[in-house]
Amino acid sequence: MAEVRLDRVRKSFGSFEAVKGVDVTIGDSEFLVVVGPSGCGKSTLLRLIAGLEELSGGDITISGRLVNDVEPKDRDIAMVFQNYALYPHMTVFDNMAYGLKIRRLPKAEIRERVGRAAAILQIESLLERQPRQLSGGQRQRVAMGRAIVRNPSVFLFDEPLSNLDAKLRVEMRVEIRKLHNTLKTTSVYVTHDQVEAMTLADRIVIMNGGIAEQIGTPLDLYERPSSAFVAGFIGSPPMNLVEGEIGQGAKSVVLAGGTELSLNSPLPQGWGGRSVTVGIRPERLRLDDSKADLAISLGVELIERHGADTVIHGVLPNRERGEVIVRLNETPTIAQTDRLNVKARTADIHLFDAETGKRLELEKAA
Amino acid sequence: MLKRVLFRNRWLPYALLFPQLLITLFFFIWPASQALVQSFYATDPFGLSSRFVGFAEYTRLLADPLYHNAVLRTLVFTFFTTSLALAAGLFLAVYADRVIRGQNTYRTLLIWPYAVAPAVAGVLWLFLFHPTYGALALVIRQTGVNWNPLLNGTHAMTLVIVASAWKQVSYNFVFFLAGLQAIPRSLIEAAAIDGASTFRRFWTIVFPLLSPTLFFLIVINVVYSFFETFGVIHAVTRGGPGGATTILVYKVYADGFVGLDIGSSAAQSVILMALVIGLTMFQFRYLERRVQYN
Numbered sequence A: 001m002a003e004v005r006l007d008r009v010r011k012s013f014g015s016f017e018a019v020k021g022v023d024v025t026i027g028d029s030e031f032l033v034v035v036g037p038s039g040c041g042k043s044t045l046l047r048l049i050a051g052l053e054e055l056s057g058g059d060i061t062i063s064g065r066l067v068n069d070v071e072p073k074d075r076d077i078a079m080v081f082q083n084y085a086l087y088p089h090m091t092v093f094d095n096m097a098y099g100l101k102i103r104r105l106p107k108a109e110i111r112e113r114v115g116r117a118a119a120i121l122q123i124e125s126l127l128e129r130q131p132r133q134l135s136g137g138q139r140q141r142v143a144m145g146r147a148i149v150r151n152p153s154v155f156l157f158d159e160p161l162s163n164l165d166a167k168l169r170v171e172m173r174v175e176i177r178k179l180h181n182t183l184k185t186t187s188v189y190v191t192h193d194q195v196e197a198m199t200l201a202d203r204i205v206i207m208n209g210g211i212a213e214q215i216g217t218p219l220d221l222y223e224r225p226s227s228a229f230v231a232g233f234i235g236s237p238p239m240n241l242v243e244g245e246i247g248q249g250a251k252s253v254v255l256a257g258g259t260e261l262s263l264n265s266p267l268p269q270g271w272g273g274r275s276v277t278v279g280i281r282p283e284r285l286r287l288d289d290s291k292a293d294l295a296i297s298l299g300v301e302l303i304e305r306h307g308a309d310t311v312i313h314g315v316l317p318n319r320e321r322g323e324v325i326v327r328l329n330e331t332p333t334i335a336q337t338d339r340l341n342v343k344a345r346t347a348d349i350h351l352f353d354a355e356t357g358k359r360l361e362l363e364k365a366a
Numbered sequence B: 001m002l003k004r005v006l007f008r009n010r011w012l013p014y015a016l017l018f019p020q021l022l023i024t025l026f027f028f029i030w031p032a033s034q035a036l037v038q039s040f041y042a043t044d045p046f047g048l049s050s051r052f053v054g055f056a057e058y059t060r061l062l063a064d065p066l067y068h069n070a071v072l073r074t075l076v077f078t079f080f081t082t083s084l085a086l087a088a089g090l091f092l093a094v095y096a097d098r099v100i101r102g103q104n105t106y107r108t109l110l111i112w113p114y115a116v117a118p119a120v121a122g123v124l125w126l127f128l129f130h131p132t133y134g135a136l137a138l139v140i141r142q143t144g145v146n147w148n149p150l151l152n153g154t155h156a157m158t159l160v161i162v163a164s165a166w167k168q169v170s171y172n173f174v175f176f177l178a179g180l181q182a183i184p185r186s187l188i189e190a191a192a193i194d195g196a197s198t199f200r201r202f203w204t205i206v207f208p209l210l211s212p213t214l215f216f217l218i219v220i221n222v223v224y225s226f227f228e229t230f231g232v233i234h235a236v237t238r239g240g241p242g243g244a245t246t247i248l249v250y251k252v253y254a255d256g257f258v259g260l261d262i263g264s265s266a267a268q269s270v271i272l273m274a275l276v277i278g279l280t281m282f283q284f285r286y287l288e289r290r291v292q293y294n
């Protein structure tokens, strides 16, 4: 078992900086997910840990050993690639045994280890097949098998499920997490899919343009996103982000379109008139028929009835781009074109600086 | 996958094929059938009279120790030329594949020899290794070897092998490089993480995945060594000294146009033709087998 420490890790390709100083410690037997949009440097970060790319700066430590200049094979890691990277000219058995043969394990032990891994992944009947005779899901399992037979101290996954269809993806996601609960091997898992991140992770690193925007548990990121970027990335449907301004007297925020939301606790006096981005999660908006002044009045554009919940796409008055999504657990009787009043609790209102996108703390201000 | 096209006019495909068929007819079918016919006749050196002798030319040929020597010589020549050209091509491709900056420059430079005409290549090599004025011959002589490809048969054979291989390296290089670049990088990386050294990765992953390319190139290089090295040999040694570099294709020329034994020459060319047809069919039959990566 192992702890992986990244200390101001940087990577440049020529003049382009793909990873711009990431600090994170992955605890022993922790499952860490790195999530972010395409091109944000997730794979590069993972490949730095694997030793497939050379560091441009900073340090990487695995189990207390500085590995900056250590070859991939000596880092005691295993990696599952997005395209599986199975050796096409070898059988499933030989694919899984390749690393063990190189390590000169006795034949009997190789057979035993491959057999055990195959049993865990339910691919025992496939051992004599060639990769091209397997379905996508089976190849994925073999790729996992090849990683676990080696019994490494760290698993690295680079979008292992993104080549599977939606149904299989959900199944494998559950299996990967179960596998981790059994093996408890320290894992770093890269994905662009926030649902995967939220369901698999002990902790999430959310990356944006080579920077770790926020590191925390899935609930941390959900409840207290440190920036508008994180707020918009986590959650499905994503958090509503509306331009606004802090009201004079700093006791309310005024949304684009004129709706004013009062805050329980006043903000610092100096903040009056400041431009902000206001964030409210769709599932934290409630219907409000009281016609109270503080409600948000929406024009209804589209209603999606999912059965378990209802998603309403609405717009703020006098604003074309001020779209607000409401997600309700009930199935209300609303006709399209209707106007709708919704409201949120003060605790569910997130404020972000309009320029930097950084979170403004309401509690701290109080 | 083969692309199928449907033509509205049923004569159009034939019309389109016609020029190619005409060329094949005049430059292959006609001379080939002439050779075939000739091989059954004994013709006097002046071409004035000929009479039908059936398979006599063939039986004479197959019993001729000089022909046996030429067959053996051809096998030796082909083995070394092919091995050398393949090994050098693979070696250069592996290193060019690793180079990141200036890859195009290396590639262009390495492809150049292919554009050099065989006779020019032959003269070039003779120039470098000529016992009296060759710059590299001088270097060899300084190591104590009495280098003289004009008198020593082994030296002459070595020289034509190297010159012939040199011309073919470019071709092999291009195909090996394409083969290497078709191998997904993640396979090599997976093997590296699995603990394989560079050497082991090459022999257990890269080389097996290159085997279809290798197989294709072996056939091409054998055909090349057998038939297309005439120009190089003619320019460097003219089959000498003492027939030491007279491989089968050169013997066809030497017996027919120098020795004026038209019947024997025709029989020899028919045998060679059968060989090249056999090799080509062999290649088409097995070339279909390709490695799949995904």
Ligand SMILES: Nc1ncnc2c1ncn2[C@@H]1O[C@H](COP(=O)(O)OP(=O)(O)O)[C@@H](O)[C@H]1O
Pocket: A013, A016, A018, A036, A037, A038, A039, A040, A041, A042, A043, A044, A045
């Ligand atoms: N070998 C490389 N050479 C140059 N640029 C690269 C290389 N690898 C990645 N990049 C660039 O670094 C950025 C991050 O890439 P990557 O880590 O693969 O992103 P992702 O988050 O999608 O996995 C991208 O802009 C990509 O173009």
Ligand SMILES: [Mg+2]
Pocket: A042, A043, A044, A159
């Ligand atoms: Mg990636």
